[in-house]
Amino acid sequence: MMAKKYLIVDDDEMILNRLSLFFEKHGIESSIASNAAEAKDLIEKNSFDLVTVDIILPGESGIELTKWIKSTKGLPVVLLTSLDDSIDVVCGLEIGADDYISKPFDPRVLLARTNAVLRRYQEIGGQDMQQKNIFDTNKRLLKLEGIEYSLSSTEFDFVNILLSEKGKAVSREALYRKMFDKDWHPEDRAIDNIVTRLRKRIEESPQAPKYVVTVRNKGYLIPEGAINTVRG
Incomplete structure (x- = not known):
């Protein structure tokens, strides 16, 4: 089975490094981006199974990035939010984000959330993909x-x-x-x-x-x- 590939988008270098190392320990390849422009460039040049997106990013917001990902690539997206980002969470879910998790969080919980999202995609989209x-x-x-x-x-x-x-x-x-x-x-x-x-x-x-x-x-x-x- 091929390793899953995630893109982690966050402007906090500590979170980027922490999640990248954590996913690697669990057999998941990962790339990192600190803003929407870097994320878009990586998505255009690579294939990812899932993207985690921090709502608060410098420049273009995580909400706008999620909207772009969903409209152009259709990739699964899990939002990373602060406790007071409830309005943005609602906006993110309305434009197609698949799940969210509030900071601070246990990486094991995030891993469980991403696995659940991918299972839903396989169950719902697997048959459609085979038909396509x-x-x-x-x-x-x-x-x-x-x-x-x-x-x-x-x-x-x-x-x-x-x-x-x-x-x-x-x-x-x-x-x-x-x-x-x-x-x-x-x-x-x-x-x-x-x-x-x-x-x-x-x-x-x-x-x-x-x-x-x-x-x-x-x-x-x-x-x-x-x-x-x-x-x-």
Whole structure:
């Protein structure tokens, strides 16, 4: 299972460091931002599973940042608030924030809240995502988030092999042997070229792919459940 990735947005450096270390101990990768501009830049360049947002930020507020996240990315958001931020909490929840926690808080409680939010997303959105993300072997078609992609023969074989492994990484050598039925040589870049072309076509951010994922020293995978295979 791939590690979850959180973005922590807060102007308090102590909180940023504390939460980052805490999440890391619990197997969660995290990035940090001290204002809305930094957060937006990170969100545009990376893939995150959830964002924690402090309501009070320098410049653009956490409420405005949450509104932007929800309207452009649809990511889960948990607000971090002060005890006297009740009006802002209501505003945040009305624009789509998924939960909130008041400072000071126990990081274990925040972790439980974020896990609960992600479970709700999986339960409610999992089926919808599978309907949006379909690999149709009969039509040789890949449909991701409502966009259809006709695949070349090599792209089709590549995606088909990865999906058949159900989230397990497949090495370049194994991919090459299955796709071309001949021995692979380390200097051969055929698989890497297929990956590069495919990512440019289907990934919103090829530098931070969420469908064709590189696993260091192991190869490539498509996360289990990310795409539903339909066989004709």
